[in-house]
Amino acid sequence: MTSQGVEPVVAVDSRSTEAVDVGQPHGYSYPSSHPGPQSLPSSSGQLTVSSSGYHYDPQRQMSVSGDTQEGINTASHASTSTNLGAENAQAYSGYVPYSSSTVPYNYTSVGYQNSFYGYHLQGNDSSTQQIGGDQNSGAAYQPLSTFQNSGSYVAPTSYLGTYYNAGDNQTGTGYETNSYNYQTSLWNDGNYHSYPYHHYSSYTTSSTSSAQSSATISGNSLYYQQQYNNWPYYQSQPAPIVNGAAGLENTSATSLQSAGYSAEGASSGYPYISNQPPPPGTTSWREDSRPSGMPSFQGKEAVTPYHLNKNWEAVAPGMQTHHINQSSYFQQPLNSTPLPNEKHANEQKVLYSLAPNLQHAASNQVPENFQPPLQTVPLTETRQVSKMQIPTNPRIAPNVGVSMLKTQKESCIVSAATKPAYISVSVPKPSNQSSSEDAAGAITKGTFPPSFCAYVERSFARCKDDAQRSANQSILKQMITMATADGTLFTKNWDTEPLFSLPVDQSQQSLVSDSSLPTHKRSPTRRKSRWEPIADEKLGEKLTSVDSHSAIDARWGQVEAAEKKVDSKISESKSVNGWGGFKYASFQQQSALQKFGQRPNKKQRFSDTSSVTENGDPSSDSDKEQNLTKYYASAIALANSPEEKRKRENRFKRFEKGQGNQAELTNFRPKTAGGGSMYTRRAGALLKAKSYEDGCNKAVEDIDWDSLTVKGTCQEIEKRYLRLTSAPDPSTVIVICITLYSSDMHDLHTSFLDVRPEEVLEKALQMVQSSQKNYLYKCDQLKSIRQDLTVQRIQNALTVKVYETHARLALEAGDLPEFNQCLSQLKRLYAEGIQGCYMEFAAYNLLSIILHSNNKSDLLSSMTRLSAKAKDDEAVKHSLAVHSAVSSGNFILFFRLYKTAPNLNTFLMDLYVEKMRFEAVQCMSKSYRPVIPVSYITCALGFSKAIQMEDSQDTSIDGVEECEEWLRAHGAVLTVDNNGELQLDAKASSTTLYMPEQEDAVAHGDASLAVDDFLTRTS
């Protein structure tokens, strides 16, 4: 391979190129890229097609990302091999031979790939950048990954970790980046066929060791890579100027070509379609892709008969998610504009601009690790690069330019350069932290809009088995985390949100979850708002980080000694980041916990870490933090599709309207703390809650629930009761009902209410009490009052009053279920020592147990709890008397008590009267002979309206009639004696009595729920 010869040079260059990513078209890299000749034609072709300027941007980005990724990949490879030792041995071995064969590859792997690629495919000239861009165009996101990498960069191992993270944590973007990386690797492979494979193998091994999921991830990533790789090729191929083909031919690595080619088929779909009149294969591919998210892959399969296909198929599930992401980014541009390049460029720009956030994370990490390398690296290179970029990037946001400048400055003074990076890092940090906190809290917290709940339900609905469910859950957790971090949880239209794809099997699930999450997730409103100011810094950081990369690369040989350190780090990062959803969760938790503990110190810490790392002993904490930041950065970057951006803009505007709400929605930014200490407190409490859930020893009582209390502002007196309701609106307070019991989504309920403060609720209660409307209306109103009280955690006399009122109303209306609800609440409230009509309700309680639940142990415990004073109370005494009447079957006593019941006891007894009467008649018919006068029964069974006036015929006459009717209805045999008095024939009746079917019986067994009846009773 020509490249090999060049490699030595490349090694240095590659690093530099990486660093330069954006613009590094230096002679350096190019010369190194020697294989270039091939690439030149191709690249030039591309360039020609699109406007140069445009090309540049995209390419730059692409190239950058690609470079970094490549670098990362290679680095990771190297690191993995070295670090993992036994585990990675395979990969390593593969790698080693490879490197050796290829030449000074180690560096190369990084530098080489980058340079190689970029140069290779693209013209060695200025075009190289572009080429890189093209290849990477898909990878525009990569910057994110790069960041991660940079962070991880400290050690090669860290690279691996980052890589994995990217794959796992980042959703669509992460994948894309990964795939890009792979592509790059593949490209390299193109040159060195064996190389990529080794790569993969190593990956898998490492991943397996670290986590089960990792393996799958690697697999997926591979697939992606392939596709991506294909993509660049495609472009080149379909284009009048066939880059890939030419390059391949030139390189003379035909086998490589094939690999790359196949990959092209798959990945190229996007660019291809949009850009160029596709070759037959591509067209087909495209078609496929359009119909479904997946199609692209299929198309690939068809197109490419190569070995890659295998991977493909397996990947498919994971791919879908990927596709979605991609499609949002790529498809649109491609389709809409004849000039694919431009679009790409634009997109890339967007992405790029977004990327800075990611860079933050990266930058943080980077400074520590890289400073030394920076020094070693020739400054000139970096400068050149930056300069180069500037001209190329004009399209890219002014920010970029600025950043470039900054970088230049930085590069001038090596040490200085790094320092600024640090500073900038510290700024972003807080946000990251907070987001991480949020993430941690989010799951437990469960502040979810109803639409999201529905979304969750949907997602769970399609789970077929436990594995899927768990996968689904982990995915959802991540989604929530991310969405919360971004503040999009409430703003996103979950109803229209497509469901992420479910993993087909365990191994893939982790991948899928990762990839899918980010895609849907992030549209950070907060980010947005901060966007402009921060961008500059970030870019600068990024550049520096890049530089450091290059520096490191250059020093690669020297680095070997440091590899050991790296190893340890890798392992750390592995454990921290966790590849599977599972691990991921743990990681989050860990980090969250950690953060919690560290919080106060955080800022300082951060800045400190840099110095620490410089000293050569980075703490594990900082590592974790880095990972976290990386993760978030990447997530954010991923979120930055144009579509998302638009959406976000809209949302953002909306929130600007809602005063103060934004603060909350943005998840407790530290900045908002000043304005709303409450929020921060809440965050803290939530964190605690979270930590509790983690199985830590913290007791529930340690959670500061008070800090979670909400206070309402709504002034409306009348409000309808709604269970899960309206979307949040600016003057609405979001209410969180936390079920800490489990993090399972099903336990989380949220509602959005217009919450009324206590004073208003009091008025509302009065309104209800004096209202002339029917029970249904009152019940509704009282329920909404109760809801508001609950939500604000108001538990005082007012609460008791509300429940008492409601219980009485429910009793009067015969609404037993509602009554029982109120009663149980009242029991609790009384137990807390809040004053109310305790006696009255104790009596109700006894009665309802005696007459309705008939639960002996409940009765016993209720009776045990009665104080001596309570037993003297009229109502309670009455209840106890009812109890003894019922237990002995003393119907005379029962109906006497029925007539003299205090309060609303009558209403409770009402429901038992029928039963009592029937039993009494049965008893009578058995024990009396020969006859019983109906008039006596009328008195005994309480049919007469006024028992005191029983001797006056007039008053009891209707009672007798009613009694007669009732007796006949129950099958009694009535006779008339000589005096014309109606008698019950006891002996005859004893065999004919029966309990008639209730006429108003309803299917569900509760007549009180029959609507018509209910309405007539209550209105």
Add this chain to the structure above:
Amino acid sequence: MAYLSMGEAHRRITDYLSRFSDAVSSQDAAVLSPLLAVSSNSASLQSLADALNVFQDSNRLVGQMERSSQLAEILSPLLRCIQSYRLGRFADAYVALEKAAKYYFVFFFCLFVSKIPTLFWFMTVWRWGFFSAFLQEFRNWETPWAMEALYTLALEIRLLAEKADRELASSGKNPEKLQGAGSFLMRVFGALAGKGPKRAGALYVACQLFKVYFKLGTVHLCRSVIRSIETARIFDFEEFPVKDKSTCNVNLAQVTYMYYTGRLEVYNENFLVADQKLTYALMHCSPRKETNKRMILKYLIPVKLSIGILPKQWLIEKYNLIEYGEVVNALKKGDLRLLRQALREHEDRFLRSGVYLVLEKLELLVYQRLIKKIYVLQKQKDPSKAHQVKLENIVKALKWLELDMDIDEVECIVAILIYKNLIKGYIAHKSKVVVLSKQDPFPKLNGKPVGS
């Protein structure tokens, strides 16, 4: 407390640790159980606790010893528990013990799965809340020796939880530890229930669960336990010879089980079944355990009363159950007032033990006795008219007992007595007379509940 040198403390702790790990490795339950019996107040554990107070860094010791480090997840909370218990911090002790118990399970699970329990296992299995999953595996696990220690653990958990709750309640906090113990034991029970050698363990744990539930007043939770025990036919009463020493625990568990299920039947007013179960418990109860017998009798006597069997006076006296003395007297005399007095007097006690409602129902039997007395008196005076008892007379008799009831009410009560087969006869409403059957007007219950 005598001064304890650091060296001595160190020695005691390491001694404990080595005994513990020896017991585990030699699978010696007899040694292991006392080491887990935190609340036994045994001298060795107390001295250990003192040592722990002196030597604060016991966890390090646990980690240092090669054998004990394997068991570190069990041992360090256990040590903490022992220490807290000694210091009277029962809530802390409970928390630590529950943790130790969880790890105990995990440990033996790991032992079962991999033969080499490693820390890694602990971490993964435990941290991710695989406890339940692991308990599932526990079902298949055949190490009966560990069962013995499990008894101790289950008992300790309950005892400590009770103490912890008392402590929490006195300090004004929410006493919830017993509840926690209940749910913990329930999970353990779930793992044990089923066939195989563990069913005896399941029975034992079930008994602890009953105790917890009865204490908490959530007896309805017993139902599921009983159901799973009875469907699994966990024990066959004939299967375990009572005198076999190895099944001593089983026997105890059986008695306990019968006692609690009998109590449940009392709640449900299934007097026949309750009688059966409680009688079984009484018969199989160790003759030396007077308190246990008394507890059983506390429920058995009301049950027997309500099926018409009165205890001998000496029994009531022997077991110091005088609260029943008056009730029995009231039944004998037909003295309703006495019954009501007795009920009022001992209301709290009866309510708490749950027999109040049962005793309340004895009223009808007292009425029966009263009317029988009237009948006997009438018979002495005028045998020909004896079978006609005027309701008025009953009202009068009640008035002598200072109970004011009108004739309607008396009529109603007589009607109920007739309805419930306590009196044979009928009421003539017009003449307000109860006409008694000439043959056996007051049938005896003879071991059948009222109304049957």
